[in-house]
Amino acid sequence: MTTYEIKVKTGDRFGAGTDANVEIVLLDGSKKQTKPAYLDNWFRNDFERNQLDVFTIVDETDIPEVTEIKLKRDQTGLFSDWFVDTIEVTNVTSGVSSLFPILRWIRPDVDIHFTIYDTFLPQYDPRPEQRNLEIKEKQMLYEYQVKRPGLPVQIKNLPDDEQFSDSHMWDLLTRKYTIMAGKTVEMIFGQTAWDTLEDMKSVFSNIFGNPLDMDVWHTDENFGCQRLNRVNSNLIRLCTSIPDKFGVTESMIAPFLEGFTLSEAIANNRVFITDLEILEGIDCQKGLHCTVPLCLFFVNGKGQLMPVAIQLYQQKGPDNPVFLPNDPPYTWIAAKMWYNLADCHYHQGVAHLGCTHLIMEGFWIAANRCLSPSHPVYKLLGPHCYALLAVNTRGFDALLRPGGYVDKTMALGSDGLSELMARGIGQWRMNMEGDYPEFLKQRGVYCRDGSILPTFYQRDDSLAIYDVIRSYVTDYVSLYYDTREKLLNDAEIQNFGQELFKPKSENGCGILGLPFENGRFTSVDELVVFLTSMIFTSSVVHAAVNFAQYDTYGYFPNYPPMLKGPPPKNK
Structure with a gap:
C-alpha cells in the first residue's frame, strides 16, 4: 500500500469555497491509476x-511520480462552486512531489484532467475536447463592449474570475477611509477658494508625508524634471526647428541658452519641445x-532640462504672448501652472487611463476568449493583468459618470x-507608442x-527593464516555440492575433500597429516583440504614469487639474 499526501489550495476569490464532495484519481500518464478517493477531513470545514x-x-497502486490527476465535484450543499489555485501531490514513499496549477473554476459532475504543470500548446494537449469546451465557456463570459465612442473595447459584464476577493476589497476600503479621515476631503474638494498657499499644506497627514514636489513646485528645475521623471514623460521630444505657430524668437530666449545661439543649441541636441495640440x-x-500650450526647453550645463518659453495657445498673436523665465515671477509661475493644467489632462486621459488601463483591457479580454488557461502565453500574461478588469470596471464609472470624480475636479x-482619450487612443500604435524603444526614437x-x-x-x-523583460520573454517563448511550425500550427495563438486585429465592428479589438501583419503571427520574433510590449505596457509604463501621482498632484499648485479664472493674455 502506498500513502499520498495531497495539498489543495482554494482560491482567494468571492465564492471560491465549496461544500461539495470532491473526488480525486491519481495517474502516471500510462495505465496506472489509483482508485477514486474522496477528499474529506473529519470535523473540518474543507475547501x-x-x-x-x-x-x-x-492506495494499493504505487505511482512513484504522479503526472496527472482527475478531479470531480458534485453539487452538494448550498455553495458548491469551487475555484482551485493549486494541487500538490506527494508520494510519501518515493518523496516525489508533483505540482498542478489549476487556476480555474471546477465544473460540476464532470471528470476534469490536469497534467503536471498543466502547460501545453493546443496541438499537443492530450485532452483537446476538455480544452475546447473550456474556451467556448469563457467566450460566453468575456464579451466585448464599447462603452463610449472612440474608446477601446471593454468587458460587457465582469466575470467572477475577475472580481476582487473580499480581502482585496477590504484593503482598498481601509486605505480609502484612512485617506478620507478628518476634514481633509472637505478641504480638498470644497467649493471655496484657498486663501493662502500655507492653507494648502495643512491637509497633509503623517501617514503619507508631504508630496515630494511641495517645496520646489515653483522652480524651473522642478518644472523641467516633471517632463522627464514624473507622471508624463510621453510628450518631450527633440526640437529640430521652431514651429511657425510658436512665437519664439532667437533674441527673446538668448539669455537662457548659456551663450549658444538657437541654431547652435539645436545642432547640439540641447533644445526640446512639448506640444499639447491634441487638446x-x-x-x-x-x-x-x-x-x-507649447513649451520650449534647453538642457543647461548641469544636464538639467530647463523651460525657456511657454505659449499657452496654439497660434501666436498679441493676446497669446510667449512667457519667459525673466517675466515677473508670478507671471512666469502662472504660465507654468496653466501649462501643467493641460499636461495633467493629457496625463490622466491619454497616458494613464487611455493608453494603459483601457488599451490593455481589450488585450486581456481577447486572451481569455482565445487562449486556454493551459496555454503557456496565457500563463505568461496572467500575472501582469491581475485585477485589470476589476479596477477598470469600478474606476471607469466612478471617474467618468456625470457628476463623478472627473466632473468635480x-x-x-x-x-x-472622454473626447481627449478617444483622440489619444486613436493615435496609439502598438509598434510605435506601444514599443518603448521605438517611441523614444520617434521623439528623438x-x-x-x-x-x-x-x-x-x-x-x-525603463530601457534597462525593457531589456530584461524582452530577454525573459525570448527565453520563455523559445521553450514552446523552438520551431516556426509550432507557432504557425497553434490555433489558439493565431485566433488571439485575429481578435486583436479585427475591427471593433466585427467583434474584435481593432488594435492598430500590431507587430504582425493581418492578425497572423508568422515568426517567433513577432510574438516576442508583441508579448514584450504588452507586459512592458501593463507593468513599467503603468508604474511610470501611476505611482508618482501623490508626489506630483498632492500639492495642488504643482499640477492643478482645475484653476479658477481665465489664463493670462498679457504679462
Whole structure:
C-alpha cells in the first residue's frame, strides 16, 4: 500500500469555497491509476476560500511520480462552486512531489484532467475536447463592449474570475477611509477658494508625508524634471526647428541658452519641445478653462532640462504672448501652472487611463476568449493583468459618470476627457507608442549613453527593464516555440492575433500597429516583440504614469487639474 499526501489550495476569490464532495484519481500518464478517493477531513470545514487543506489517502497502486490527476465535484450543499489555485501531490514513499496549477473554476459532475504543470500548446494537449469546451465557456463570459465612442473595447459584464476577493476589497476600503479621515476631503474638494498657499499644506497627514514636489513646485528645475521623471514623460521630444505657430524668437530666449545661439543649441541636441495640440477644440466645463500650450526647453550645463518659453495657445498673436523665465515671477509661475493644467489632462486621459488601463483591457479580454488557461502565453500574461478588469470596471464609472470624480475636479469634465482619450487612443500604435524603444526614437530622445537628456532617469531605468523583460520573454517563448511550425500550427495563438486585429465592428479589438501583419503571427520574433510590449505596457509604463501621482498632484499648485479664472493674455 502506498500513502499520498495531497495539498489543495482554494482560491482567494468571492465564492471560491465549496461544500461539495470532491473526488480525486491519481495517474502516471500510462495505465496506472489509483482508485477514486474522496477528499474529506473529519470535523473540518474543507475547501474554504483562501484555505490550504491537506489530505492523506492510501492506495494499493504505487505511482512513484504522479503526472496527472482527475478531479470531480458534485453539487452538494448550498455553495458548491469551487475555484482551485493549486494541487500538490506527494508520494510519501518515493518523496516525489508533483505540482498542478489549476487556476480555474471546477465544473460540476464532470471528470476534469490536469497534467503536471498543466502547460501545453493546443496541438499537443492530450485532452483537446476538455480544452475546447473550456474556451467556448469563457467566450460566453468575456464579451466585448464599447462603452463610449472612440474608446477601446471593454468587458460587457465582469466575470467572477475577475472580481476582487473580499480581502482585496477590504484593503482598498481601509486605505480609502484612512485617506478620507478628518476634514481633509472637505478641504480638498470644497467649493471655496484657498486663501493662502500655507492653507494648502495643512491637509497633509503623517501617514503619507508631504508630496515630494511641495517645496520646489515653483522652480524651473522642478518644472523641467516633471517632463522627464514624473507622471508624463510621453510628450518631450527633440526640437529640430521652431514651429511657425510658436512665437519664439532667437533674441527673446538668448539669455537662457548659456551663450549658444538657437541654431547652435539645436545642432547640439540641447533644445526640446512639448506640444499639447491634441487638446485643441475640446470644450471645458462651464466657467472653466484648459490651455493648449507649447513649451520650449534647453538642457543647461548641469544636464538639467530647463523651460525657456511657454505659449499657452496654439497660434501666436498679441493676446497669446510667449512667457519667459525673466517675466515677473508670478507671471512666469502662472504660465507654468496653466501649462501643467493641460499636461495633467493629457496625463490622466491619454497616458494613464487611455493608453494603459483601457488599451490593455481589450488585450486581456481577447486572451481569455482565445487562449486556454493551459496555454503557456496565457500563463505568461496572467500575472501582469491581475485585477485589470476589476479596477477598470469600478474606476471607469466612478471617474467618468456625470457628476463623478472627473466632473468635480478637472476642467474638461468627463465629456471633454472622454473626447481627449478617444483622440489619444486613436493615435496609439502598438509598434510605435506601444514599443518603448521605438517611441523614444520617434521623439528623438532614445539614448543609452547619456549624451541626450542626461537626467532622463526614467528613460534609462525603463530601457534597462525593457531589456530584461524582452530577454525573459525570448527565453520563455523559445521553450514552446523552438520551431516556426509550432507557432504557425497553434490555433489558439493565431485566433488571439485575429481578435486583436479585427475591427471593433466585427467583434474584435481593432488594435492598430500590431507587430504582425493581418492578425497572423508568422515568426517567433513577432510574438516576442508583441508579448514584450504588452507586459512592458501593463507593468513599467503603468508604474511610470501611476505611482508618482501623490508626489506630483498632492500639492495642488504643482499640477492643478482645475484653476479658477481665465489664463493670462498679457504679462
